[in-house]
Amino acid sequence: MSALSTARTLEAGATLAAEAARFSGYGWMRGTSGNLSLVIDRDPLVLAVTASGLDKSQLTEADVVLVGPDGRGLDADDPRPPSAEAGLHAHIAARTGAGAVFHVHALDAVVAAHRWPSGVEIRDMEMLKGIGHRAHDETVVIPVIANDQDMAVEAARFDEVYVPATADVPEVPVMIVATHGMYAWGEDAAAARRHLEIAEWLLRFTVATR
Template sequence: MNFPRERTALAEVMAFLFSKGWAPGTGGNFSIVVGEGADRRWVMSPSGIEKGSVAPSDLIVLDRELNVIEGTGKPSAEALLHVYIAESFGARSILHVHSVWNTLLSRRFLKDGHLYLEGYEMLKVIGSIKTHETRIAVPIVPNSQDMPSLVETLKAKLGDEPPVPAFLLAGHGLYTWGDSLAEAKRHVEGLEFLFEVEAREQSWGTHAGG
């Protein structure tokens, strides 16, 4: 079995995200990129399994073209989004979760094209942000089951340098990524914290922005 360290680390993060309620009902998908160029491999969650109790040996290894080279599962159709994110932004780990809060906000603010988050200390979870006196815009695009066309939509929306290492699919979930699994996990935790605070504040009608 190749990549035992990456498998163990990814399975642990998946169990953690599941325990938080962010990947219910076999939802979400998760990957680590190993190697470069033609030697690139993916350690990835297989499609259709519950994410809370995955053994390292249950994870699949894919080659650069997404052929399964180790394991018995199949990649999610959304694996194409992982390829897009890694190739466009140099991500080394990509985490995708379906939470209540990201689903609510992604539907509510789809018409604006972004979810704006401003003035929160937790914004510093994004490595490039050093102060809470900041506003970030998390891009939101409509959901689709047609992955090649979704990739084209994302390319048009995010360009070469997305404002944050994350986007929302409306009514579906969050994609975020990082230079490492640890960084990508930090982004999920920070963003999901921000989503919950923002959604609760808005539902109280006491939003700082009126």
């Protein structure tokens, strides 16, 4: 790995460690659960993904693994396994053009998917602006897919529910995996965090009031 690649990977690792500490503080990444990624290169696609099996509240800049478009590790000298969900991170990044993909185990997202397995409808909420939609006169559906241990299956299910942005309607940059957790993405870490935090608030409100 070149010095430049090492520097970029460590920079990504520092960003992801800070985000993981934040989400752990919210109770969204208990123990070793959840995983976060940043795109390092686009062509070919390379992501830095939080390493598997580590306490997400205590990550360092070195606790990331580089993966390719299939979610498999790229560095032969790095014996650490990438997250089991790295393949879905890579697929979402490739499909949406996102620069960051965050996956956490927020409880209300799982409860919402249990109650509304066909998708969670939200409308007339000011916070919808934070994921790019109108606060009124628009029904936003946060999609739900079934859980599976095969990320190729999950990627196909993502494609079934993902609606790309159009000139009139932005995408919904969030998805729930039933009985598992939620994914959010954005052009960079700040955008992915914003989408994740706002979607979790909307889901929490929906679960509490319906």
